[in-house]
Amino acid sequence: MPKVKTRSAAAKRFKKTGTGKLMRMKANKSHILNKKTRKRKRNLRKQTEIDASNVKQMKRCMPYM
Numbered sequence: 001m002p003k004v005k006t007r008s009a010a011a012k013r014f015k016k017t018g019t020g021k022l023m024r025m026k027a028n029k030s031h032i033l034n035k036k037t038r039k040r041k042r043n044l045r046k047q048t049e050i051d052a053s054n055v056k057q058m059k060r061c062m063p064y065m
Contacts, residue, residue, distance in 0.1 A: 010061040016049065022050040022058050022065075 014022050028036075029044040036044075050058060059065075 004063045006064060007061040010058060011065070014058060014062065014065075015047070016065050022055060023047040029051055 015022055016022055025047055026044045029041065033041060
């Protein structure tokens with residue numbers, strides 16, 4: 001059976017934790033930052049867990065992760 005390729009776009013965007021959860025960075029931190037509060041921008045720095053509804057798709061994109 002041939003190996004399954006990892007989607008490199010997904011591999012760049014998601015990281016796996018020690019417990020096996022997939023983490024992603026939050027959106028809305030690239031531009032138009034003047035109107036966003038300091039607190040909001042600070043909270044956008046943090047990573048967050050992928051929603052449970054998307055985990056199955058992401059595991060298919062990254063079979064060896």
